[in-house]
Amino acid sequence: MKEDxxxxxxxxxxxxxxxxxxxxxxxxxxxxxxTMTKIVIRRLPPSLTKExxxxxxxxxxxxxxxEFFSSDTSLYPHLFARAYINFKNQEDIxxxxxxxxxxxxxxxxxxEYPAIVEFAPFQKVAKKRSKKKxxxxxxxEEDADYKRFLEIYSGDDEKLSSTPETLLEEIEAKTKELxxxxxxxxxxxxxxxxxxxxxxxxxxRRRELERKRLRDEERRKWxxxxxxxxxxxxKLKKAEKVPEKDKVQAKEEQPKIKVHLLYCFTRxxxxxxxxxxxxxxxx
Numbered sequence: 001m002k003e004d005x006x007x008x009x010x011x012x013x014x015x016x017x018x019x020x021x022x023x024x025x026x027x028x029x030x031x032x033x034x035t036m037t038k039i040v041i042r043r044l045p046p047s048l049t050k051e052x053x054x055x056x057x058x059x060x061x062x063x064x065x066x067e068f069f070s071s072d073t074s075l076y077p078h079l080f081a082r083a084y085i086n087f088k089n090q091e092d093i094x095x096x097x098x099x100x101x102x103x104x105x106x107x108x109x110x111x112e113y114p115a116i117v118e119f120a121p122f123q124k125v126a127k128k129r130s131k132k133k134x135x136x137x138x139x140x141e142e143d144a145d146y147k148r149f150l151e152i153y154s155g156d157d158e159k160l161s162s163t164p165e166t167l168l169e170e171i172e173a174k175t176k177e178l179x180x181x182x183x184x185x186x187x188x189x190x191x192x193x194x195x196x197x198x199x200x201x202x203x204x205r206r207r208e209l210e211r212k213r214l215r216d217e218e219r220r221k222w223x224x225x226x227x228x229x230x231x232x233x234x235k236l237k238k239a240e241k242v243p244e245k246d247k248v249q250a251k252e253e254q255p256k257i258k259v260h261l262l263y264c265f266t267r268x269x270x271x272x273x274x275x276x277x278x279x280x281x282x283x
Contacts, residue, residue, distance in 0.1 A: 037087050038065070038120040041100065044081035045107035046071035053083055056105070061092035065125045080113070086125050 044053065050068040054060070065086035071079040087093055101117040140146050 034123065035090055036119050036123055037090055037093065038123045038125065039085055039087070039093060039096070039117055040120040041083045041085070042080065042116040042118070043113055044083065044115060045105050045111070045113045046079040046081055047107045047109075048081050048105065050083075057100070061096065062088045064088055067126075084120055 049070075053068060054066070063085050065084070067084045069082050069084075071081050073079065085096075087096070097117045100115055103115050105113045105115055107113065
């Protein structure tokens, strides 16, 4: 018996789930499909105007919106015009489509343009906003500031004695005074910073000019020194060239002296020999 109790399955408890009546009943679909009443006519001639289109669409059913867009030159070569129409009655759309879908429009040059009629991608229609009248329009005479202005400039000679140029000068002088008086710690700090920057810039420029002057002075001294050395070397070269010429002349004259001495020697010797022969011939 114990084994049977162990093998037997436990009894399942029945749980009743009570659903509310509101959940059981399906919620009605409140979303209503929007009726499409706006169509677009595409591939109209580029030279077509709104007046010509309205004339060719006659007789036109009841519409509350008609917008015409001329051709856009940036879309070349697809230069077509288009028009958007919103019908009041949806039944008129089928008749309009059967009439103008594939309808051939002819431009001034005689070219044919078969039109295409289809539902517009955007079904909403732009609302015409009525221009509200300005509440203050035509009430300047009742304005307190305008009355005060008239009281000040009522046409007295004393008040209007100043010219526009003097008035401008006075206004500029007053504005300058106000700007001069109006100072804050931040403005003072910025002014001091700008002044220090300008002083550093001026000091840097002064140092650059001094360095440039020193470089020019050194270059000038170096050129003078180089010029002086060149002159000394030229003088030394000239001085060395003179003894060389003397030596050359001495070398050229030395053989001449030797020849002359030899000539004198031979001549004297010849005279002596001639004297000896003469003495020998004596009786």
